[in-house]
Amino acid sequence: MEVPNVAEKWMGCVRKVTIGATKEQGGTRGNIVTVGGAKSIPYMDFEGEQGCKPVIAMDVLDTVPEDWPDALKEPFKDVLNSPAKWAKKCVEQYGADMVCLKLDSIHPDKGNKSAEEAVATVKSILQAVSVPLIIWGCEHNETDNAVMPKVSQAAKGERCLLAGASQDNYKIIAAVCLADGHCLVTQAPVDINIGKQVNILVSDLGFPLDRIIMFQTTGALGYGMEYVYSIQERERIAALSGDNLLGMPVICNVGYESWRAKEAKASDAEAPQWGSCVERGPMWETITAATLLQSGVDIIRMYHPKAVAAVKKFTQDLA
Amino acid sequence: MIAIAERINGMFSDVKRAIKKKDPSIICDLAIKQTEAGAKFLDVNVGTAAADQCDAMQWLISVIQEVVKTPICIDSQKLDVVKAGLEVVKSEVLINSCKGEPEELDVYLPLAKKHNASLICLTINKQGVPQDVHARVEIAATIAAKAMEHDFDMTKIFIDPILLPINVDQKQPRYLFEVFNQVKYISDPPPHIVVGLSNFSQGTKERSLLNRTFLTMAIAAGLDSAVMDVLDKDLMDATICAEVILNKHIYSDLFLKAVR
Incomplete structure (x- = not known):
């Protein structure tokens, strides 16, 4: 009996988005990163091209993360007070494809630092590493609208990825990204309809669709991961079915979300029955990333070098 | 659509x-x-x-x-x-149309294939325009069989089951919905289904309303193409709306804009 071919034929694809600009392209990056390009759902290579391999962006905070558990601080203990050194370590020692600078300290409740300080941090990281940079605001609209334009201008021409635009706050960030030649994260709270809406809103401002990365916020293993998984999977299927406004690469924030889970951060004394926290936290992060990858993710923000190494191996082995 | x-x-x-x-x-x-x-x-x-x-x-x-x-x-x-x-x-092209008569299909299918064209095939044969479901589907099946015989890409076939004006025979719209349903199962992948929409309201009042109401019902039954007045904004909006309701597009608040 003939075995029927049940492979899907997809008519759409995920756009390719390039982040970072070399000297010839008007920036100073030593290497650039291209993500997207999938023409089938992840790891179904008999249905179509897989596109570019997912990349890992390691988070660097602009302030010492006081609330991090010791197991997470340990690999960065010598660099936590210097974002530039921290970024350098992520790239040179831990193999990060990109660095994601999280501007936590500009938040009114987390330091209220000035735009000038944020600009100085951005410049120091651009100088310290040659990989493309993601610059993530503090997610306080008023503050981000004041700080991100200055940060954007300071990194003009570097084709960074800036976060982000939401349904209620997209005009300023989209305008500055457009003016300074950066890529833009469009953000929705685990809601595919709003995700599409934000893409329409920024494209109405003239923002090119091939410079957008979508972010549906992230839930870690045990904390809503399945909701995010199904939204991202639906986004990817819509993209492959030809929905132009959902055919963008996807980013997820695995490090931060995984390490919020008590299963990841509880010390050995707090949870002796759960096994060593040195292994437990990275495992929580690894499993979250490895699972979400299968829903269609192109950039993964991560924290722990052990998790980074495990996920890198996973993406390479599966490719 | x-x-x-x-x-x-x-x-x-x-x-x-x-x-x-x-x-x-x-x-x-x-x-x-x-x-x-x-x-x-x-x-x-x-x-x-x-x-x-x-x-x-x-x-x-x-x-x-x-x-x-x-x-x-x-x-x-x-x-x-x-x-x-x-x-x-110079580019992609659709031929409108040929009858579902084997001798005619033998001329048009190779011609369309040679030009990489799509082809609208009417469910009309020597007996004329069929008035019921069965005869229409039978001609549609003849068309599909001929397309296969000529190794013609089924996704480039558009079956037109002939939409008659509402004031000529009011039983016909219902028959057509049944035809749309059945034609979807003629082959895998199925051919497209098309109608000449404006003909539906020939000689009537409230033409735009009749057209768009028929079209939304027809889309639900499987119609995926129509020769139509695209300058009728209400008609185009209703079409997009029907497709969103059928989950053919992901909803967003600006969905009318998004689909366009």
Whole structure:
């Protein structure tokens, strides 16, 4: 009996988005990163091209993360007070494809630092590493609208990825990204309809669709991961079915979300029955990333070098 | 929805005049407006305006191709006019139409294949226009079988089961919904299903309302293409709305804009 071919034929694809600009392209990056390009759902290579391999962006905070558990601080203990050194370590020692600078300290409740300080941090990281940079605001609209334009201008021409635009706050960030030649994260709270809406809103401002990365916020293993998984999977299927406004690469924030889970951060004394926290936290992060990858993710923000190494191996082995 | 825009047709007096005078302005205007309104194909029908229909068809297509890249739908019952059109089209093209008669299909299918064209096939045979579900589906099956025989890509076949005006026979719309349902199962992948929508409301009042209500019901039953008035914004909005309701597009607050 003939075995029927049940492979899907997809008519759409995920756009390719390039982040970072070399000297010839008007920036100073030593290497650039291209993500997207999938023409089938992840790891179904008999249905179509897989596109570019997912990349890992390691988070660097602009302030010492006081609330991090010791197991997470340990690999960065010598660099936590210097974002530039921290970024350098992520790239040179831990193999990060990109660095994601999280501007936590500009938040009114987390330091209220000035735009000038944020600009100085951005410049120091651009100088310290040659990989493309993601610059993530503090997610306080008023503050981000004041700080991100200055940060954007300071990194003009570097084709960074800036976060982000939401349904209620997209005009300023989209305008500055457009003016300074950066890529833009469009953000929705685990809601595919709003995700599409934000893409329409920024494209109405003239923002090119091939410079957008979508972010549906992230839930870690045990904390809503399945909701995010199904939204991202639906986004990817819509993209492959030809929905132009959902055919963008996807980013997820695995490090931060995984390490919020008590299963990841509880010390050995707090949870002796759960096994060593040195292994437990990275495992929580690894499993979250490895699972979400299968829903269609192109950039993964991560924290722990052990998790980074495990996920890198996973993406390479599966490719 | 594969919307085939109907306005460039010599049966309309402005187009007729333009063809007679070889005045491109009205044709260009219609080509641009219909494209902006969401037309996937521009139907081109020379009507009775010109003595030399082949020449008129080539002129119309050339004029349109100067201003838009929208694929052309060559609309003529005459084979030589279709061939003349095919000679000058530059991109994707749809032939409108041939009858579901084996001898005619044997001529049109190889012709369409040679030009990489899609083909509208009417469920009409020597007995004329069938009035019931069964005869229409039977002709549709003949068309599908012939397409397979000619190794013709089924996704380039458009079955037109002949939509009659509502005031001619009120039983027909219901029959057609059943035909749409059944034609979907004729092959895998199935052919497209198309109707000439404006014919539905010929000689009636409330034409736009009749057209769009029929179309939304028809989309739910499986229709995926229509020769229609794309400049009727209510009609286009209703079409998009029906497709969102059927989960063919992901909803967003700006969904009317998104689909366009």
